[in-house]
Amino acid sequence: MLLLELKKVFEVTGQSLDIDGSLPVSELEEMQPYVTFAAPVAVKGSVKNRAGVVALDMTVTARLDQTCDRCLKAFEREYVRGFSHTLVTSLANESDEDDSEFEDYVVCPDNKLDIGELALTDLMLEMPTKVLCKEDCKGLCPVCGKDLNEGECGCE
């Protein structure tokens, strides 16, 4: 958990806070049991109050242990993704407005934000549903099981 205390940023125009944290692998397993992290996830960025609007910009860097869906080869891959959100303390006053406008809004109850959880949620939405070791992976022969990236096997 990387908890940010944002009271001052919400209250003072022009105020900003730098983010430079990392989530240890032990915590990641708890938060995201469906993927295997090869290294701590790094979260860097800033939260800034611009004319009363609080904007979060961050870059999330993660190394994952993955398995190719086609040839079953195991490999490590690094993902570096940038995310931006508008932070608000509540949505209560805006409930009559169009929901779609608030897609990128993140509510921070008590002026606090768990940036670690948000970073992981954002990152998982960016993950491809199909994991391939390379774009044009040929996969395994359904007959003999040979890795066709290493050459033809001679099966029909």
Ligand SMILES: [Zn+2]
């Ligand atoms: Zn593959």
Ligand SMILES: [Zn+2]
């Ligand atoms: Zn074959």
